[in-house]
Amino acid sequence: MMAATLLPAQPAAAQPVPLVEETFTGATSVPEFVAVGSACLTGAPPATPGTGSHPLTGCPEGAAGPVPPTGGAPFGYLQLTSADNNQTAAVLYDEPIASEQGLDVTFEQWQYGNTSDVPADGISFFLIDGTATPEEPGAFGGSLGYAQKRPNDDPANPFENGIDQGYVGVGLDVLGNYFGDWEQRGMGCAERSPAGTVFRSPAPGPNMVTVRGPGNGTQGYCFLTATTSNLTTTGPWPSTLPGNLHGPTRVVDDDPQQAQDDLEESRRTVNVRITPAPDPVLTVSIDFNDGDGMQQVLSTPAPTPVPSTYKFGFAASTGLFTDVHLIRNVVVRPVLEQPALTLTKRVAGGLPSDPVPVGTTVRYEYEVANTGNMDITDLVVNDDVVGVADCGTEPVTLNVGERITCTGAYVVTEEDAARGSVTNVATATGMADATVVNSPESQVTIEVAEQEEGELDLVKSVADARPYRPGNRVVYRYVVTNNSTGTVNDVRIEDSHVTRIRCRATTLAPGASTTCRGIFVVPAGTADECERSGCRFSITNTAVARAGDLTSATATATIRVVQKPHHCRPGKKPHHGTKPKCGHAGRSESRTPIADATGLPAAERATTTARPRPTP
Incomplete structure (x- = not known):
């Protein structure tokens, strides 16, 4: 096991364009987010969550705890759980992302408003195999909607599965049971939690970030590391977090905008970064909303082998003890900078069917597309015969997914007639921050009529x-x-x-x-x-x-x-x-x-x- 080390977060460098941006403040979300369990949108009109995997809808009225008011758009939240007992919920972004790009995820989370003496349980950020689409979240309570569980370790109780084809689960654990392997968490794992498999009261790892690895059904979800200064099997296991995951909010107003103000003191901003396969490193940083900014709290090798694609999501749970669990302002980017340009060159209107005579003005079009994950500036198209193509007002910027058509012209010469054709090659060039980006070459050949003197x-x-x-x-x-x-x-x-x-x-x-x-x-x-x-x-x-x-x-x-x-x-x-x-x-x-x-x-x-x- 690798102990977590507290480091200042690195200053932000230029980043690839986001793959996903979702505030969860409105009455709807992007359709790729699907819900399982009690997950709902407080910005939407009140509703009863569906069963199985379903679109995000409104939250039920009459929920326990100081939850945000329903119908609160544009001041809404993704509510994973209210302060009711024994809840579990997850929200999955149901589109696979190539693991070779890595993933950088920033989000805001709230854990507050417990109706029990002890707040519980926590929120998990997870990655699953990109081929999976769970119908149910992982187990409730200390499993944080990611890992498996046999409630109370009682053989008479049925096993609750972990999330389907889990790859890694980062637990933002307020209570501390996600740290331990009690209730059969980590079943089948060769290496167990430092806290072992016995029941411990109080919970062994409160206010801690704990990472668990791959699992499916009742097997796996092994303990990997946590933010503690002690990873031996002899407790206690003090947390090294420089702030509290749990927020102090006890009352939330019925007015949505005022409710947002009431919740500000409990907001925490989390960044989870996993570098590209095949040897990924997982890093967690947290801004505790205390004026000290984003601080790196954990860095560890991520599990291998890595699935070729993965999907991300959020889960939360309550048990005998409770909390309200909210998410907002999710921004997901690839880690790997992959700027790319493509260029398609053609004769305007299509290639001529007959050889063109000397003196013909041939007009070309150059279609340039930004197919990478970074915006391109200072775009130029160079043609070895035409010269620099006309792309309009300079400088030209091409955002991710955008395309532009530039133009150029060439007058056919007697030398071209002697060769019988004109072949010219073009390349698009631009800048992704300080990196020069070149497209593959694109060429066109036109046939030129023979110059037969005076025929x-x-x-x-x-x-x-x-x-x-x-x-x-x-x-x-x-x-x-x-x-x-x-x-x-x-x-x-x-x-x-x-x-x-x-x-x-x-x-x-x-x-x-x-x-x-x-x-x-x-x-x-x-x-x-x-x-x-x-x-x-x-x-x-x-x-x-x-x-x-x-x-x-x-x-x-x-x-x-x-x-x-x-x-x-x-x-x-x-x-x-x-x-x-x-x-x-x-x-x-x-x-x-x-x-x-x-x-x-x-x-x-x-x-x-x-x-x-x-x-x-």
Whole structure:
């Protein structure tokens, strides 16, 4: 056995994000908490607790002792027991947690209000195998809802099982019987409690933190260690705790908020920490609400082997002697810092089905997810071809479970055509406190059309180069020339704006040309564009000609748009005066494309550029 040592609690370092945060002050709790026995919520309307494993509901009226008032939300508590005799209750967080992460649990507890001469019994924090879901708590009285018990050691009394598949039970033991092996606690264990198996009065380990190990049914739950300066078999066994687990509160008001004030003097804050498997260490620290803060009271190796997952919970019990047992403000974190980022890179709109020609602007999306247990700051996405991706306003913070999509663009070059493809690799990088976190690499490859000099030529133009207004029809002309040595078929134009383009001929002999025609209806600018550009902007669209396996170089054409006030979209009222306008002059800048390309790679998008309004 390892004796407990009193040490000052270590200062808090940066911690992983909580797995669980539950105040228990309301009328409900997170649904993963399930109750067995008398456990209930004082914040909920009064109710009779269910049988077996059941959701947390309200507490019964008329309970013994100075319990908090029912229906007390938002000043409620998790009530494990009232001051009635022979109660046992437990609350289990019914979701397994990987033991390789470890566990750090902080909670507030109240033990007060005994209706007997001696207060009893205590509260336990426990871990069970992650595959178990108990239907009943462990035994009442000195077993604290975790260990087994044969009441009064009387063979005529039936055995009460310990909690199903228990791994470790930390007893915050006011009375002191959890310390001893009387009533068959620890049955089947090779090493027994220092107090042995005999009945002792008074109880052998009052005001003590005692740890018991794995057990199931009537076997196990062996004594491991306790906060005493004497672990020999010769008593007494004085407690080394620097304060009292039991609180002095004797009266609780019927008003929920006043009741909270009445209970403040009995509040104790407990931290239980178990480091990651395979060689875990269990540490217990307590703030006795006496001004001395959190103090480490016990540290000991935790039992091995460790289950791959475990669930946590709280239990409490009364016997012949009683107390009220309450819990509040539970915060559970993994011990192990596991920051992690994932990155998925893709071409916006999907990979193009055809090889893209030289001059194509390929737009990429980078989806970054925080899949670890720590928040990530200063997030950056680096692409070995694009450079630094645009993730919005900097610096970028990504909280646990959050994701963000960044963007980037690349213009295909003749060198890419010579290689036949473009492959680029991206990585997301951020900081978890002082630790650099990198995602796995993510790459995308796009095929690039061969650059065959002059085999298919495209000239694009606007039929009328005048300024246009929203609603006007723009006629585009496309001249396609076959410079190859063979006849080409299926001549077609793909344009980022124009969807219905007709060609006079779709088959061209060597040296032949054809003219194609398409119409585009000018859209209205947004109110923000009016504000930025003084209702003047330009629209540039991109096209390629295709014929069989041949693809031309890209060709562009630009129109100028002048927008009157009444064309402003909802949300921006036109100014009225001697010079109609819907905004003020602004600097040139790009906006979201008006339309996606049809038939073009998703990267070939429209670009709309605001034009500064001339100064009168």
